Amino acid sequence: MENGKEFLHNYIKKHGLKKSAQRDKILDIFLSVGGHLSVDNLTEIVKEKHPEIGYSTIYRSLYLMQKAGIAERVELGDGITRYENMLGNKRHYHFVCQQCGKLIEFYDPLIESKIKISAAEADFSIERYRLDAFGVCSECRKKNNHSPKTKNSEG
Amino acid sequence: MENGKEFLHNYIKKHGLKKSAQRDKILDIFLSVGGHLSVDNLTEIVKEKHPEIGYSTIYRSLYLMQKAGIAERVELGDGITRYENMLGNKRHYHFVCQQCGKLIEFYDPLIESKIKISAAEADFSIERYRLDAFGVCSECRKKNNHSPKTKNSEG
DNA sequence: CTCATTGCAAAGCCTTTGCATGGAG
């Protein structure tokens, strides 16, 4: 997926850091899984394939990858920290299904331009932004209709 | 600020719960401070005025207030959990200054309608959404020009 | 009276950190 390793090595060289087998392995897994990978999930896979790699190395690599512009942290407020691959990934927003956890990406350039206009009006200089919508995806809504659950759990 | 207490008591009655002095006190403080209050900040103020109130009660009250629609949790990815007053508060988005931490609210109905259109296209049913833009506010940019800081901390 | 609420302290969870060892440049 893109030349991620090259990207990482570039960053490493440029910053006087050092390559390492662990970093490469973690990067490989991260890139190969794709999508929005939770730290937990990544850790699981890494540990499975390379039990000798420690947790801290994973966290540290994620941090590095973020700095290098390879990964971006995604926080959805559910306590799970995810990272998504930024290489060759277009800007996008998220629909988050609160039932199955699925993430659907969407984008609308008009939204972006409107945000920029609002920023200009507020004299605010935007570095990055996020737009996440929470709800229920199509599939889950269908499932709900077929086998409705008790609905008075809380309000 | 609005009839928050009434709102809370309604919710409490409706759900077979019980009123308590602690909840009222916490609510009072929450409402009187306004804005985007961090749990830490709220706790500080509550403890100051009512040292006998425990941490857990604060967390539990926040949760209750959220359920009751009085407060909304705001997570900006900086590890600080904030809550904002939802009573008589219009829907809005955030500009988050990464230098001074200030939160500026903005809103554009067109953004909202565009999001809804995208949701309809994806057959996704939105319950709530958030839009946060991170950057530097006007004031901080001015400060930066007057007394520029070293700029090669990291990259 | 009954059951929700409280306060305390303990437990949890995820993440970071300190340190000695190993490895890249």
Add this chain to the structure above:
DNA sequence: CTCCATGCAAAGGCTTTGCAATGAG
């Protein structure tokens, strides 16, 4: 050789939880 990276386990920070006591309805 020098200094960065690693792994382990311990430490952290924030939140939740268990439990006996308290208090609302």
